[in-house]
Amino acid sequence: MNTISVILIIFVALEHLYFLVLEMFLWTKPKGIKTFGLKSKEFAEDTKVLAANQGLYNGFLAAGLIFSIIEKNNYFAIFFLVCVTIAGIYGSYSTKNIRLFFVQGVPAILTLIVFIIN
Numbered sequence: 001m002n003t004i005s006v007i008l009i010i011f012v013a014l015e016h017l018y019f020l021v022l023e024m025f026l027w028t029k030p031k032g033i034k035t036f037g038l039k040s041k042e043f044a045e046d047t048k049v050l051a052a053n054q055g056l057y058n059g060f061l062a063a064g065l066i067f068s069i070i071e072k073n074n075y076f077a078i079f080f081l082v083c084v085t086i087a088g089i090y091g092s093y094s095t096k097n098i099r100l101f102f103v104q105g106v107p108a109i110l111t112l113i114v115f116i117i118n
Contacts (some may be wrong), residue, residue, distance in 0.1 A: 005115045009081070016084070020055040020056070023055030057087075078116075088100065
């Protein structure tokens with residue numbers, strides 16, 4: 001793993017740690033409601049358990065990416081970057097929100113490309 005790949009993997013991991021915080025702890029707060037374009041505070045309250053579950057999964061993605069750096073394991077890095085890419089594609093498709101793909105999927109795809117080229 002070269003320095004550029006490690007920096008990009010850290011960026012993707014930090015992004016997913018931020019998603020964890022948004023979904024697990026800020027979902028019902030003004031920041032979470034605004035970020036995710038939720039209908040109302042009541043809707044946020046009704047769906048907070050589901051959002052926390054999503055946040056936990058984002059945390060697992062971040063943990064896997066960080067673990068791949070610590071262990072210097074290229075296979076784990078590729079695996080978790082592909083997982084993030086798939087999550088970005090599916091999330092964008094299922095929510096009909098292309099922005100999600102650009103926020104989550106594109107950084108992972110670019111990181112994969114740089115990682116594989118180097």
